[in-house]
Amino acid sequence: MEEFKLTTYEQLQEDTDRLLETAEKVGANTWQERVKNQTPHCKFGENGVCCRICTMGPCRITPKAPRGICGCDAHGIVGRNFLRFTAGGSATHSDHGREICHTLHIASPDGDYKVKDEAKLRRLAPVFDIDPEGKETYELAHEVALAALEEYGKPFGYQKMTKRATKERQETWLREGILPRAIDREVSTAMHMTHMGNSSLPEALIRQALRNGLSDGWGGSMMGTELSDVLFGTPKEIETEADLGVIKEDEVNICVHGHDPSLSEMIVEYAENPELLALAKEKGANGINIVGVCCTSNEVTMRHGIPMAGNFLSQENVVLTGAMEAIVVDVQCIFPALGPLSKCFHTKFITTSDICRMPDSEFIHMDPTKAGQIAYDIVKMAVENFANRNKDLVYIPQHKQKAYVGYSCEEIIHKLDGVTNSQVDPTGTYRPLAQVVTSGVIRGAVALVGCNNPKVRHDYAHVELMKKLIANDIILVLSGCSAQAAAKAGLLDKRAKELCGDGLKRVCELVDIPPALHMGSCVDISRMMLLVCDLANELGIDTPQLPVVGCAPEYMSEKAVSIGNYVVSTGIDTFLGVQPYVAGSSECTELLTNGIGDWVGATYYVESDIEKLGDMMIERIEEKRKALGI
Ligand code: XCC
Ligand code: SF4
Structure with a gap:
């Protein structure tokens, strides 16, 4: 067997440099x-003290001008901006979840979309107060989908999924006034509160930011995750590969990019269509190769082992290989730059959602009732485009790593081979995990999640933190672009156990897992929330007592802040490697890094020095162990 080595930054940099030469060549x-060109960034923006929510402004806070024209101070402006940032993220995740509900609602035994995990559907029904007993599969699926859709706009009551949290969390949320109501309402309330002349009290604004985050994590995102599992199957361990080396010179390459798996699932299916494969042969290609970037990639890698070409900051590299026949996108995290960039190559840049329209793209409206036909047409377009590839421009870096992915809660439990009850899998439990944590074989867990951000060297923070944490016997659960950073580096290879401390290494060997578990896309952070709640129940403690923390070292999106807010609200301390736009207000900063601890038992920690950030997390985990007396 080949020797196991992590891919180094130098290797990744060489690949990128070589692709940037191509960029230069094609202009x-x-x-x-x-x-x-954007550096240095605007200081007012960075500190969150620019307000442009009414046309008396924009107002910027300085020592000479401590208040906006309406009299709002820095604390009110920063708080409002923070809440709006959260609302943007919450709306985005939740709308993705809504699309999935709609897809489930049109599922049928003879249609493009079917129910692949009926057992999960039946387990979920009671969460929506639906009795699955005696109901036919699709009748039940439609009923659940409708009930899920109603969670978005119901006039009364709280998010039903929150009943899956620990009792203590539900009580905390109710007591603190952050138990989320209808999903759309929380976004709407956020927008209303931040309109000119409404809230300027940091405490109120941040409370709503937490509630709006919770309506995402325990509402929209969780529905996105769970109903995707019902439709497309609950992920199981599967082997795949990652990094640009997964792109194939002799095949038609199609990159799926974005977040909503509805279309990419179909594209994966049609890449195996005999007619299209024959057409590819005819055009001189040896096959049709689907690869992905960002969370759509995570979705199809988790369920089908589709290789991951890269993460957020790799998206341009994918096109720069010159070997991409089509890059097909749905929603979110798509660089508008892909339009003009694709024009420099033969690459077709195909946008498919009304939510994500871009210049210089070919728009093919994704109508879920015709999804199969649309996927067929898109794959065909790509195949026909193979002949247009300019061979002189092709350079595919050869680096890639083996990766094991597919660790849904159900799969983790299955791997642990537990015996009694859990809400995600009634036949299993996290008991073995609880035991290795209590005994100290594993010191704790870190959920490493989130994006890339050019403020941090691409993947550096993710990978360095991962290496450090596993060496300290801390197991990792990953999602989003963080998981892809790990995959590219080689940390999702089971042989990465060699980089672990003795305890974690033993567990990896015993359970046959890599030390970092890819749990899916960013909406799948909801899986992690269920995991921590189940684990706390298993140990008979509250979530803030768990030796578990969250970390987004290279985050950039509004979604990441919404996630941070629900992770913290779920009782898990969250460590950020990039400054949120709040430094301009001592009051907001104080609340987020300390004050909210009194409300929810967890807070934010911000540190851009990665070495220190890692130390802080380890220290926090050890503190929690000590408090538990383990
Ligand atoms: Fe986007 Fe989800 Fe961030 Fe990656 S991690 S850059 S949000 S793809 Ni969600
Ligand atoms: Fe300025 Fe107040 Fe208007 Fe904001 S709301 S732009 S601070 S006047």
């Missing part, structure tokens, strides 16, 4: 160049 503009 394409890249994010590396645009970052330079």
Whole structure:
């Protein structure tokens, strides 16, 4: 067997440098160049003290001008901006979840979309107060989908999924006035509160930011995750590969990018269509190769082992290989730069959602009732485009790593081979995990999640933190672009156990898992929330007592802040490697890094020095162990 080695930053940099040469040759503009043009960033924006929510402004807070024209101070402005940032993220995740509910609602035994995990559907029904007994599969699926859709706009009551949290969490949320109501209402309340002349009290604004985050994590995102599992299957361990080396020179390459798996699932299916494969042969290609970037990639890798070409900051590289026949996108995290960039190559940049319209793209409206036909047409377009590839421009970096993915809660429990009850899998339990944590074989767990951000060297923070944590016997659960950073580096290879401390290494050997578990896309952080609640129940403690923390070392999106808010609200301390836009208000900063601890038992920690950030997390985990007397 080949020797196991992590891919180094130098290797990744070489690959990127070589692709940037291609960019230069074709006159394409890249994010590396645009970052330079945008530096230094606006200080008012960075500190969160620019307000432009009414046309008396924009108002910027300085020592000479401590208040906006309406009299709002820095604390009110920062708080409002923070809440709006959260609302943007919460709306985005939740709308993705809503699309999935709609997809389930049209599922039928003879249609493009079917119910692949009926057992999960039946387990979920009672969460929506639906009795699955005696109901036919699709009748039940439609009933659940409708009930899920009603969670978005119901006039009364709280999010039903919150009943799956620990009792203590539900009581905490109710007591603190942050138990989320209808999903759309929390976004709407956030927008209303932050309109000119409404809230400027940091405490109120941050409370709503937490509630709006919870309506995402325990509402929209959780429905996105759970109903995707019902539709497309609950992920199980599967082997795949990651990094640009997964792109194939002799095949038609199609990259799926975005977040909603509805279309990419179909594209994966049609890449195996005999007619299209024959057409590919005819065009001189040896097959049809689907790869992915960002969370759509995570969705199809978790369920089908589709290789991951890269993460957020790799998206331009994918096109720069010159070997991409089509890059097909749905929603979120898609660089508008892909339009003009694709024009420098033969690559077709195909947008498919009304939510994500971009210049220089071919728009093919994704109508879920015709999804199969649309996927067929898209794959065909890509196949026909193979002949247009300019061979002189093709350079595919050869680096790639083996990766094991697919660790849904159900799969983790299955791997642990537990015996009694859990809400996600009534036949299993996290008891073995609880035991290794209590005994100290594993010191704790870190949920490493989130994006890339050019403010941090691409993947550096993710990978360095992972290496450090596993060496200290801390198991990792990953999602989003963090999981892809791990995959590219080689940390999702089971042989990465060699980089672990003795305890974690033993567990990896015993259970046959890598030390970092890919749990899916960013909406799948909801899986982690269920995991921590089940684990707390298993140990008979509250979530804030768990030796578990969350970390987004390279985050950039509004969604990440919404996630941070629900993770903290679920009782898990959250460590950020990039400054949120709150430094301009001592009151907001104090609340987020300390005050909210009194409400929810967890807070934010912000540190851009990665070495220190890692130390802080380990220290926090050890503190929690000590408090538990384990
Ligand atoms: Fe987007 Fe989800 Fe961030 Fe990656 S991690 S850059 S949000 S793809 Ni969600
Ligand atoms: Fe300025 Fe107040 Fe208007 Fe904001 S709401 S732009 S601070 S006047």
